Amino acid sequence: MNLSFELKKRFYDNIQTYTIILAMLAVWILFTILTNGFYLSPQNFSNLFRQMTVTSFLATGMVLVIVTGNIDLSVGKLAGFVSVVVAYFQANVWNTIFPGQPIVAAALSVGIGLLVGALFGVLQGYIISYMRVPAFIVTLGGMFVLRGGILIITQGKTIPANQPGFDQIAQGYLSPAVGWVAALLVVALLFLNMVRSRARKAQYGFEVSNLYMDILGTLFFSALVIVYVVVVNFYNGVQVPVLLLAVTAVIMAYVSNNTRFGRYAYAIGGNREAARLSGINIKRNIFLVFVLMGFLCGVAGIVLASYVGYGTVAAGEGYELDAIAACILGGTSTLGGQGTIFGAMIGGLIMASLTNGLQMLNVPAAYQYVVKGAVLILAVFADVYFKKNR
Amino acid sequence: MADDIILDIRNVTKTFPGVVALSDVSIQIHHGKIHGLCGENGAGKSTLMKILSGVYPYGSYKGTIFYENRELKLEDRAIRQAIEEGIAIVYQELTLVPSMTVGENIFLGKEPVENGVINWDKLYADTRQILEKYKLDVPPNAVVKTLGVGKMQMVEIAKALSENARILILDEPTSALSESEIDKLMEILETLKEHGVTCIYITHKLEEFFRITDSVTILRDGKTVATNPTSELNHETLVRHMVGREMKERFPKNSRKPGEVIFKVENLVATDPNEPSRKVLDGVNFDLRQGEILGIAGLMGSGRTELVTTIFGEYGNIISGTITMDNKTLNIKSAHDAMLHGISLVPEDRKGQGLVLMQPILRNISLANLDRFAGFFRIDQDAELAAANQQGKNLSIKAANLQDRVDSLSGGNQQKVVIAKWLLTNPQILIMDDPTRGVDVGAKFEIYKLMNELAENGVSIIMISSELEEVIGMSDRIMVMHNGRSGGVLETQGVTQEKIMAIATGIEA
Structure with a gap:
């Protein structure tokens, strides 16, 4: 095969990926001009990537959830719940059992966070796949339950989660x-x-x-x-959290492409009936997707607690929407069957870039929402338009 | 221009990026006649029909089309405009809303409205009138999804007729119909002819051209090869025009000798999993020998598809009876179980059950076989590709690259992908549910040859088919089903279509 032909082929095979990368660069260039270059200064660049991490952990799992034709509305509140649980244990439990051992406390905090996330994933996944309640409803209910759970644990107060060592997870x-x-x-x-x-x-x-x-x-x-x-x-x-996210994203990309579990997820979302007749255990696969999603909520919740240094009542509020938006910006089809982790990461970066840039320009929060919503719709419209006119 | 020409297609050329779908096509269609359109998959039939029905609007193709002596220009709301002009199309794939009633479907988008409210009485009265006029035996208020495929097809036709169509395009209307339903359809077409409706009739079943059409146009590779009165054509000339070569034998010869019985079904009774009181199988008996092709004939709804999906562990709840393989009783609970026992199923509905259309050919071929290439952590993608390449070669799947999406292939090649997927599981028993449905003549022949090869290599094949000629041409023995029962297994030698029909319709046991 000659070089130019191969270049062209690669280009057309990945046109959607290039489009979204171009969109991201466009956002960066725009804000760099508007902020007289400060937007891409090392400090802001570093912060920008740090800011994308929490919702992007959620997005890595959300891609597979959406790919199987499901949705998870509880991820924001689950990450929030994990963050307050982690904070609670740091503030009230570990120091009484292991006084003066912050590293042990940090390690146990991570363990309990992952456990809580995964267990909630097991619960929701079981109800969705084995008891056949639609994911939309189960996770909507889960969201309410978790909101209550956060209030029960925090008693409406803010709990510090700033043990030395633990703070390194998101701030190191x-x-x-x-x-x-x-x-x-x-x-x-x-x-x-x-x-x-x-x-x-x-x-x-x-x-x-x-x-x-x-x-x-x-x-x-x-x-x-x-x-x-x-x-x-x-x-x-x-940044430590960015490194963690990169490792997670690489693992998730690998899982989605190179393991049976990942392949089956795409097949189930692409054509459930064909997947079933190909001998794929659909219930188990969807169950596992939600367990994995819960586990990743655990990761996100730990990073969140470390990032803000507190467990608060509002923890994780609206993160599920950011995560879903990141997936969709990254080319995940809401109909299932299509979507990539890489795309979702770029999508997450675009969302974070918008937030960061708009904040720098002192745009009021209300208008930030308006801009982000408009960008999401515009991006999907552009995709539909170009697909139709290709 | 002669007055009796209703549709005059002149020098129409339609190109897609990289492909010429239609090249300088000219066809004249006479008023009140049934005009057959014949050609392999990819010959351009569908493209031409999409131009006539406004899917590809005026300006997206070159050439002119005269309709009732004036130029047909389907522009802005082209699809709706085509319907208003009286050009209606019944697609091969059904386009009904399953959860709505027959009447709601027929009047979808043109409900009789009074003061902004739908007049349901009028809707159902009109529905009844249409159904009765054309002798369509369907209750107007039945929910479509409760009907069989055959009845759904009739609703589809009724829907087109309700538009006061002057040209009715039928795109493979019989591919899912049973013999008796086809007879019914032929009657309907005769009635339409009496009413002065012109039909364009597309089918892969060549005998239907001789049965119903007045003239036939043959397309090949986007060009009109010939238009002849049907009376001047015969089977051989038609096939020769279509494929550009002589094809004397429709079914390849074989010299196989089936071995011992390896698989046995005895007194199988099973119920509908969604409706446990309804028996879908009511006493089925047959056996299958090694290296044999066993044909299953029967009308739509006779339980043939239900039988094989039940054996495959994916449909009916077995009430009584036994399934044995190599003298061991099987208890198959899922497709996965079936595969472990060496049983594979090429399902009836290629797009709905066989393929993940948005995925590459490669992933479709490997989907049921990932266990072979994968540990828990890794799929050996190179081994996967090598195996798929091998299958692609064996089945001569015509694709530029196995990474291309499977829906970029023609119907015949898509079917080969489904077969490749199941062959990769190395089945001992391969069940094929209507394997050549919607597949063109050339690909059909290749699938037949492949089936013979497999049988010679010791694979036992169960083939369901709606085409009696195919059942007789391919099978060593034939089991005929009627009302969920097996009506005996016949040796193919000396069997006639009439004999099979008699059992299938319950005239003979």
């Missing part, structure tokens, strides 16, 4: 040197993966794609990683 930074090591490790893995994939393809006797194209692609992603590390190192270094 890798030192520049460690950041560089991590970046180089990622680059090395990218190249290793490229070489291994080519070797395997050759072994099976497939037409191996153009070497220069592969190198070019790998170099491009390596460059992105390195540029990112260079920029954030100008501020405090690589």
Whole structure:
């Protein structure tokens, strides 16, 4: 295959991805101009990525939920509930059992957060897939239940969650040197993966794609990683929550493409009947999708508690809508069957970029909502329009 | 222009990016006649019909169309305009709203309104009138989803007729109909002819052209090959025009010798899972030998699809009776169980049950087989692709790239993808529910050849078919079903279509 043909093919195969990346760059350029360049300063750049993390953890799970043709409205409140549970245990429990051991307390806090999230996922998933109550209703009910749960635990007050160690989860930074090591490790893995994939393809006797194209692609992603590390190192270094999110997103992308569980999720959403007749256990698969979603709510809730340093009554309010919006901006079909983790991450970044930029411009909160809502609708309209006129 | 020409299609060319779907097509259709349109999948029939019905509006194609001596220009609201002009189309895929009644469906979008409120009495009275006029045996207030496919088709036709259509386009109307329903349809078409309605009739069942049409136009690769009065055509010339080559044998020869009985169904009784009081199977008996093709014939609703989906563990609740394989009693609870026992099912409805249309060909082929390529953590995508490539080659699936979406393929190739998926499971018993429905002649022949090869290699095949010729042409033995019962298993040697019909309709046991 010649180079230009392959370039074209790759371009058309991924046109939706490029469109959304272009949209993101457009948002960045616009705000950079409006803020006289301060928008893309290392400090704001660093904050921007940190701000996207909590809802983006939710979005990584939400993609699979929507792909199976379901929806989860409870994720914001579940993350909020986890954050107040974690705060409660830090403020009232761990210090009485393990006084003076903040690292143990932090580790146990993480454990209890993940457990609570996953258990709630088990409960909702069971009701949805085995008791056949529609996900919309179960998670709507779940949202109310969790809102009550948050009030019960907080008693309407704010609970501090700022143990040393625990605060590092969302507020920590890798030192520049460690950041560089991590970046180089990622680059090395990218190249290793490229070489291994080519070797395997050759072994099976497939037409191996153009070497220069592969190198070019790998170099491009390596460059992105390195540029990112260079920029954030100008501020405090690589942000711990962003690193956690990146790892989570890579794992989730892998799960969705390279495991039976992920493949089945797409098949179920694409054609439930065909999936059923292909011997796929639909109930179990959907159950597991909700368990995973709950677990990720646990992760998000822990990061949230660490991020704000408190468990509050309003914790997680409206995050489910941000997470759903991120998925949809990223090309996830509300009809099920289609959507990528990568797209949802870019979608999450666009949502965070809008919030951040509008705040910088001192746009009142009310108008921020108006702009975000309009952008969401416009993005989906553009997608529909271009698909129709392709 | 002769006065009796109602539709004059002149030099119509329609291109899509990279594809010429229609190239300089000209057809004249005479008033009050039934005009057949014949061609393989991808020959351009559907594209032409979409132009006539306004799906591709005026200006999106080149050439001119004269309708009743004036140029037909379907523009802005092209689809509605076509209906108002009296050009109605009955699509191959049903377009009814399942949860609405027959009457509501027929008058959907044109409900009789008085003071802003629907006049239900008039709606149902008018529905009844239409149904009676054309002798359609369907209750006007029945909810559509409770009807069988055959009746739904009739509602679809009634809906088109209710528009006072002067040209009725029927796109493969019989692909889901039983023989008796086809007879009924033919009667309806004769009635329409008496009323002066012109029909354009598209089908893959060639004998229907000889049965009902006055003339036939053959399309191949987007070009008009020939238009002839039906009386001047015969089966061979039609096939030759369609595929551009002689095709003497419709069914490939075979020389297989089936082995021992490996699978047995005895006195199987099962009920509808959604309606436990209704028996869908009421005493089915048959056995299947190794390397045999067993045909199952029967009318729509005779329980043939219910039988195979019940065996496959995905439909009926078994009340009594036994299913044995290799002398062991089976208790199959799901498709997964069935696959573990070496039983695979190519389902009846390719798009609804066989394929995930939005996904690549590759993923469709591997869907039922991921266990073979995957541990808990990883799917070996290279092994997956290699296996799919192999299947693609074996079945000669015509696709540029297995990463292309499966819905970019023609119907015949889509069906091959479904078959490939199930062959990859290495079945001992392959159940095929109407495997050539909506598939063109060339692909049909390839599927037949494949079935023979599989049987010669020891795979046992159960084939359901709506076409009696196909059942007789392909099967070693034939089981005929009627009212959920098996009406005996016949040796194909010496069996006639009349004999099968007699059992299927309950005249003979």
